[in-house]
Amino acid sequence: MTTDLDTSGEGLDARLVVDRGTFRLDVTLTAAPGDVVALLGPNGAGKTTALRALAGLVPLTGGRLRLDGAVLDRTPPESRPVGVVFQDYLLFPHLTALDNVAFGPRCRGASKAEARAQAAQWLDRMGLADHAGAKPRRLSGGQAQRVALARALATRPRLLLLDEPLAALDARTRLEVRAQLRRHLDEFEAVAVLVTHDPLDAMVLADRLVVVEHGQVVQEGTPADIARRPRTDYIAQLVGLNLYQGRSEGHTVRLDAGPAITTTEVLTGPVFVAFPPSAVTLHRERPTGSSARNLWRCEVAGLETHGDQVRAALTGELPLAADLTTVAAAELDLHPGAPVWATVKAAQTHAYPA
Amino acid sequence: MTRSARRTRRTLQVAGAGAAALLALSACSSSGSDSGSADSGSSASSASSSPELSGTVTVFAAASLKESFTTLGKEFEKDHPGTEVTFNFGGSDTLAASITSGAPADVFAAASAKTMKIVTDAGDASGTPATFVRNQLEIATLPGNPDKIASLKDLTKSGLKVVLCDKTVPCGAAAQTALEASGLKLTPVSYEQDVKSALTKVELKEADAAVVYRTDVQAAGDKVEGVDFPESAEAVNDYPIALLKDAPNADAAQAFITLVKSAEGQKVLAEAGFMKP
Amino acid sequence: MTTPGRTTAEHTAADTLEGGPRRGRVRPGGRRGVPLPLLVPALAGLAFLLLPLIALLVRAPWRDLPEQLTGGEVWQALRLSLLCATAATALSLVVGVPLAWLLARTEFPGRGLVRALVTLPLVLPPVVGGVALLLALGRNGVVGQWLDSWFGITLPFTTAGVVLAETFVAMPFLVISVEGTLRAADPRYEEAAQTLGASRFTAFRRVTLPLIAPGVAAGSVLAWARALGEFGATITFAGNFPGRTQTMPLAVYLALQNDPAAAIALSLVLLAVSIAVLAGLRDRWMTAS
Secondary structure (H helix, E strand, C coil): CCCCCCCCCCCEEEEEEEEECCEEEEEEEEECCCCEEEEECCCCCCHHHHHHHHHCCCCCCEEEEEECCEECCCCCHHHCCEEEECCCCCCCCCCCHHHHHHHHHHHCCCCHHHHHHHHHHHHHHCCCHHHCCCCHHHCCHHHHHHHHHHHHHCCCCCEEEEECCCCCCCHHHHHHHHHHHHHHHHHCCCEEEEEECCHHHHHHHCCEEEEEECCEEEEEECHHHHHHCCCCHHHHHHHCCEEEEEEEEEEEEEECCCCEEEEEEEEEEEEEEEECHHHEEEECCCCCCCCCCEEEEEEEEEEEEECCEEEEEEEECCCEEEEEEHHHHHHCCCCCCCEEEEEECHHHCEEEEC | CHHHHHHHHHHHCCCCCHHHHHHHHHHHHHHHHHHHHHHHHHHHHCCCCCCCCCEEEEEEEEHHHHHHHHHHHHHHHHHCCCEEEEEEEECHHHHHHHHHCCCCCCEEECCCHHHHHHHHHCCCEEEEEEEEEEECEEEEECCCCCCCCCCCHHHHCCCCCEEEECCCCHHHHHHHHHHHHHCCCCCCCEEECCHHHHHHHHHCCCCCEEEEEHHHHHHCHHHCEEECCHHHHHHCEEEEEEEECCCCCHHHHHHHHHHHHCHHHHHHHHHCCCECC | CCCCCCCHHHHHHHHHHHHCCCCCCCCCCCCCCCCHHHHHHHHHHHHHHHHHHHHHHHHCCCCCHHHHCCCHHHHHHHHHHHHHHHHHHHHHHHHHHHHHHHHHHCCCCCHHHHHHHHCHHHHCCHHHHHHHHHHHHCCCCCCHHHHHHHHCCCCCCCHHHHHHHHHHHHHHHHHHHHHHHHHHCCCHHHHHHHHCCCCHHHHHHHHHHHHCHHHHHHHHHHHHHHHHCCCHHHHHHHCCCCCCCCCHHHHHHHHHHHCHHHHHHHHHHHHHHHHHHHHHHHHHHHHHC
């Protein structure tokens, strides 16, 4: 789990600054050996640039990069103890799986036989011994992913970088490969940094999330912490929460724009309030007997079906997302433009300091 | 064009003329358009000084005649207003092949009797060709003759880079005759495809000497120096000129041939280095 | 030519290709076949390309052919042609592939201009190219005079001169072909190789070069074919001497001066040999890739 940076310099200590005219990346990243850090963010946030900067494929225009105490700011990529699993793996199409994995050890000075022996071990560990002689185009997506991982690990890197490691897989393979990848990352003794835009991948694979938006870190923490206390709309959306910002006085949070929300926490000052869409109850008539402390008049803006659930996007006093069953949606005769009353119990809201 | 099409059909029956026909195709189209434009011009001016001579005279002439014939062509046009002389200069063999393939021309002036024979054998000449000038070989050396070349024998000195024309072109055949007459064995560095490229090699100082025609040495000015050699008398090149049988403008063509053979014409040709027949 | 894939979709596409008939026959005019506006010009184009060859065959002096081809000079010229074209292709590969890489993979000021200059020999009349080579590498040339006085090397009128003249004219074909393939190839493979510890050169040698091999092969064939047919630059720079600098095109040209039948015979030989070599090479890659 997250650890303070070791004073002996073990692990990763980086401030990555890449200036590209209109875009500026400035991300600080620290991790101890054994940590798996996920860089999470929307497309164009600079996650991949950060990864490429760590690999040396993009030069730093500022900041620092230290790995196990060694300064790598100006080290060319081939001399960095860094392994990369690329988004679409980039397995060399003209080489067999074995020779793909042997490529790294060979470049780092091993003899051909040695490199191949090592590669065979790695493939064996990945459960791919039978596919050693296969060319990449003969491998399934999941197999290719494991060969790519073996290839990156075969150089015994002190920093393993994974760019959207599961993005190229179909949904079914993804589930299986995600679990396998988690196991391999658990075994990996050095720092692993993965880049993803998928919150589930990030939460399953990483010990710690670093959320990047517009080239800046907007939130950092354990997956559980971030899922419970999102601090930006992007994260709230990722983790599926309604998120509002306001000032708290006792049990009441007065929103910056809009009504007040009653919560159970007692806080003072600027706060975030979050509640899941499932905590919202909808009524066509103003409820009278409800015990809910929070009652807002809204209007249905849109409806989306997810299995037997319907997510309703509401506008009005308080813009929010509400989940209800398809049966309930039918009974309420919900349709875009329909006026509704939304109630949320105070106990189902969660307020935390901003 | 119907006439030339008929001629083309006839000559295509000659065995092995396929490639020559290809060459003729280009010559045919260009001179065809030339005569077309000239015809309209001549009808306007034909009423003036010489009503018997008008229109375009198309002359196919060996490349070595370019300077002198161009001068004579201008003179002819001046003497006979309303006429126009168009030239097609090139290798005599190529020109002969064009003519036998049906290229419309009035006059053929060749650089050798052999090439003229191709045309007469095909029955394309009208009457017997007449020799109008002779050309003789000369050695072209670098300016100032640094290798002190004075005879054909000097060319066989080792280390000397000599270029000859290929035996398939007239200047090469003539050089071969001269060498055989003198009993010399000369190994050149290259057999050039025509006399101009042989001369160019000396002009660019890539070769030390070339055996070319006097007229070519003359035309090159001071970029090369000419050396006469007695054996050249063994390989004098006769330049025959002939009116062609299917000449579109036979009268004017005959007048042009007369001008070439006249004292005035001979003077111009002598200036270019040609000798009297 | 295959371009390296970026997505898994590529993998499946490759799989399908693999499974499908590799040299399936095209059936023009089939119900699901080629649309007429494509078919008609295509056939017209094909006919236009083939017609001169057919004419050559029709007019060939078949009866005299054995006699025409018994002369030792024919085979000497053919041998020299093949030798020089192959040497010129090899030379083009050695310097042309790195040049293509430089143009495709690096940024430097004036790169556009350099690329235009590389293609210059394509538009230059070959005879002018030959004169330019004489002015540069001739005995009295800008560089040639130093080659002569320092090393005693003179290039005009030598077989090496033929190779240089052919290289000058043929190399642009190789460079353009390889550069195009490099641009289409995913540069991230080189990056992947670098993160595995390969220097840029190793990445080029062990990853990029195998990836662009089809483009290099295609470029080599183009260059070889161009070199084989080279006439203008060769005769201007290297002259014409049987066995030393007289290649087939020179022999054909000179034969055409007074014996068109012989010229056709020689052309047929050149044609037959080039078709045999090109067809042979094509079969080899098709089965190897």
